[in-house]
């Protein structure tokens with residue numbers, strides 16, 4: 420697949436209304452911080468209580484009243500491996516409804532620039548590593564998150580269909596596993612990095628001799644700080660225009676065991692590490708090929724250890740506040 424024609428140069432008007440759907444989430448809040456720092460003065464981000472994106476009528480009414488110029492669709496039902504594996508019905512149904520409502524309304528109300536966020540789990544389980552964008556739909560998906568992945572693939576297809584039929588500059592962006600301040604630290608439903616931060620912190624406070632993590636510790640994952648993703652999103656809105664989704668990651672991965680050791684060291688937990696192999700490992704490896712986005716001039720700025728240190732500080736500040 421050629422990428423020669425995908426680079427574009429269209430600076431966004433900083434005073435035009437930009438709708439960040441999912442503004443309270445991990446990604447949406449990072450987008451809000453970055454776009455504010457970059458001088459955007461008309462950001463819009465109703466909470467889910469103010470606007471339920473699963474409700475088609477409310478979404479159309481909101482677009483009619485607010486007329487956004489640009490849309491970033493960062494709203495989704497998300498979760499870690501266990502949430503995905505045990506709640507596939509909600510993951511497919513809610514994500515499809517959110518996407519179809521927002522994309523249909525954006526089409527009807529003339530939104531020219533739109534960025535749809537997916538996930539690296541859209542690629543086949545056995546995709547060659549690092550995973551290139553053209554691996555999409557070349558093989559079966561990882562079973563623990565196939566419902567979520569299929570919803571995201573449907574979103575990519577809808578973006579592509581609108582581009583083809585209505586000539587809008589809409590794009591799809593596929594980030595690797597994300598983390599950072601504002602993450603969900605739920606012990607069962609969250610992703611691995613916030614789970615480990617919470618578990619090691621608790622073990623340190625309670626002087627626990629050992630901590631047990633899920634799976635074998637052998638799967639490999641790539642982790643991107645959400646502030647690096649936010650920078651990538653603005654750059655892509657201004658510089659990328661193609662039917663193909665584009666990957667965003669660091670290009671480096673590590674085993675879950677290595678990640679656990681790093682989190683334990685940042686938190687200051689000195690006890691032992693155990694593994695519960697009865698829990699799913701999920702996909703064995705999921706490293707993205709990031710040559711397309713790096714060719715556009717973006718690279719990650721926050722190293723994993725520094726990113727975990729900042730995220731742990733954020734978690735501590737929330738814990739301390741809740742205890743007061």
Ligand code: GFB
Pocket residue numbers: 498499500501503538539540563564567568595596597608609610611612614615632633634635638640675698699700701702
């Ligand atoms: O972050 P995670 O849930 O997401 O799990 P996935 C990554 C790996 O960490 C798996 C292991 O091998 C887990 O078994 N792990 C070890 C843990 N301890 C824990 C723990 O305490 N909590 C969690 N959550 N994992 C998700 C997908 O897959 O990644 C989503 O289900 C989405 O669809 C998301 O794509 C980014 O990378 O396995």
